[in-house]
Amino acid sequence: SLKEKRTFVKSAFPAITHIDYSARVQTVNEKQNKKLYNLLKAFEQFSGHAMLVNTSFNQKGAPIVCSPEDAYACFLNSGMDVLVMGDFVYLK
Numbered sequence: 366s367l368k369e370k371r372t373f374v375k376s377a378f379p380a381i382t383h384i385d386y387s388a389r390v391q392t393v394n395e396k397q398n399k400k401l402y403n404l405l406k407a408f409e410q411f412s413g414h415a416m417l418v419n420t421s422f423n424q425k426g427a428p429i430v431c432s433p434e435d436a437y438a439c440f441l442n443s444g445m446d447v448l449v450m451g452d453f454v455y456l457k
Contacts, residue, residue: 378414378416391419393405400452404449423439424442445457
């Protein structure tokens with residue numbers, strides 16, 4: 366009936382889940398973007414999840430990153446563990 370209570374499972378991925386438990390999913394295949402596809406497959410081998418979060422790249426109160434130099438500086442001064450730019454992977 367319409368009066369039944371709905372039960373929702375909490376998201377295993379709260380950073381990408383809206384309050385109504387939806388998400389804006391984007392997909393890619395090997396033909397569309399081989400580098401990104403391979404990055405996702407490698408991340409899946411490492412973590413068990415073939416997903417990345419797409420968000421604005423800046424720290425609170427700072428302008429959006431506009432250059433590789435900005436990206437590297439933001440990476441160094443943030444809680445990020447890994448930065449991927451083109452063919453380069455930076456680790457902390």
